[in-house]
Amino acid sequence: MDETVVSVIPSGAGHREIRRNNLEVVLRHLSLAGPDSRASIASRAGLTRSTVSRLVGELMDLGLVRETGPPQAQGIGRPATMLELDGRHILAVGAEVNVDYLAVLVTDLAGRELYEQRRAYDAIADGPGDSITALAGLCREALRALAGPRGRRRPIVAGLTVAVPGLVDAPARAVTLAPNLRWAGVPVAGQLRELLELGPAPVSVGNDASLAAMAEYRVGSHAGTSDLIYITGEMGIGGGIIVAGRPLRGVRGFGGEIGHMKMDPEGPVCGCGRRGCWEALIGLHAMLRLAFPGGPGHHGVAAGDPPEAKAATVARLARAGDTNVLAALAGIGRWVGIGAANLANVFNPRAIILGGYFTLLADWILPPAAGALAEGVLAPEAGGCTLTTSSLGFSAAARGGAIHVTDQIISDPALLDSRSQGDRGPLAARRG
Numbered sequence: 001m002d003e004t005v006v007s008v009i010p011s012g013a014g015h016r017e018i019r020r021n022n023l024e025v026v027l028r029h030l031s032l033a034g035p036d037s038r039a040s041i042a043s044r045a046g047l048t049r050s051t052v053s054r055l056v057g058e059l060m061d062l063g064l065v066r067e068t069g070p071p072q073a074q075g076i077g078r079p080a081t082m083l084e085l086d087g088r089h090i091l092a093v094g095a096e097v098n099v100d101y102l103a104v105l106v107t108d109l110a111g112r113e114l115y116e117q118r119r120a121y122d123a124i125a126d127g128p129g130d131s132i133t134a135l136a137g138l139c140r141e142a143l144r145a146l147a148g149p150r151g152r153r154r155p156i157v158a159g160l161t162v163a164v165p166g167l168v169d170a171p172a173r174a175v176t177l178a179p180n181l182r183w184a185g186v187p188v189a190g191q192l193r194e195l196l197e198l199g200p201a202p203v204s205v206g207n208d209a210s211l212a213a214m215a216e217y218r219v220g221s222h223a224g225t226s227d228l229i230y231i232t233g234e235m236g237i238g239g240g241i242i243v244a245g246r247p248l249r250g251v252r253g254f255g256g257e258i259g260h261m262k263m264d265p266e267g268p269v270c271g272c273g274r275r276g277c278w279e280a281l282i283g284l285h286a287m288l289r290l291a292f293p294g295g296p297g298h299h300g301v302a303a304g305d306p307p308e309a310k311a312a313t314v315a316r317l318a319r320a321g322d323t324n325v326l327a328a329l330a331g332i333g334r335w336v337g338i339g340a341a342n343l344a345n346v347f348n349p350r351a352i353i354l355g356g357y358f359t360l361l362a363d364w365i366l367p368p369a370a371g372a373l374a375e376g377v378l379a380p381e382a383g384g385c386t387l388t389t390s391s392l393g394f395s396a397a398a399r400g401g402a403i404h405v406t407d408q409i410i411s412d413p414a415l416l417d418s419r420s421q422g423d424r425g426p427l428a429a430r431r432g
């Protein structure tokens, strides 16, 4: 997921490695900087114009780059033809399994959203096997809807990345532990691969907060902010931490579990079995328990409702001045700010971005949270940190999954050669 433009060629690199590297340089430049000319790319990448013309030719053959609009004057010399990222036939599939919903979001190579679907779902009741089967069904619906030709090309499924709220063993493409789902050691990718028959397209698994943080960094309202922390607001609280433009992973990829920072040793029991975790104080469960002491059913909130419906009921009561709900949200806001201050003291981020249910209750949660943040950070003005809400809502993690897929293609577009030829996927089968 490294967004840095790499133009350094490793010593001893073979021909294929050099070609892969150069194709990546051109694609990533167009992906991050937008339309540009061959001559400009050549000078920026330190490549000859003839090399860039050859690389662009290859990328145009793959349908990943196209010439756009009439030539534009660029200083002295004849006008240059501009190039832009194409890849409209590339399907990058992001998906998510969470405690109370399933989601799928498909983009093309340039990140244009082609399809989005989220569905309320009780993943705990159904267990891992049935949940993965249900998610595969949702993915199949998406691929069916996108099965027609795109431009003049057949669609190619470039990959599928699934977001899960828990510890992920990325190399094994499995969930190590997801306490809120009650999953341990679940080979998510292997099961999805069997169910979906995606052919050579890679199926990956990622932590929901890490993927959402990457989506914020690339396409959210704080895109380009090189130091940011994304906080999920679901049943669980997860964190995605980006430091100097790079995701913080830790030794085994388990970093960012901010929901299990111990805030109060005498506090309520967390989904992980420990006591007083941040998640047990500010997660959706905790908020509903405080807002509805008599149980959510009294207010027409059912356990199987999607999280946005639960939060919408709370917002309606807050707007109507329900004193219990207002007190609950003020208390949640204070704990959000106390935890955010701890994070700001450690990481000195530019932005701490709240996702999930927080986005729907920001009017009541953000003010007390901002107060507690300012109070709890040693540096003046909270060290330059802004506490805000995500513009990507509940789709952030699935969007991050799709970005993970497009990144893989941008890093090695030659992967598509084999995929477009030996396409054995569901789309090919349907056309056959």
Ligand SMILES: [Zn+2]
Pocket: 259, 260, 270, 271, 272, 273, 274, 277, 279
């Ligand atoms: Zn915990």
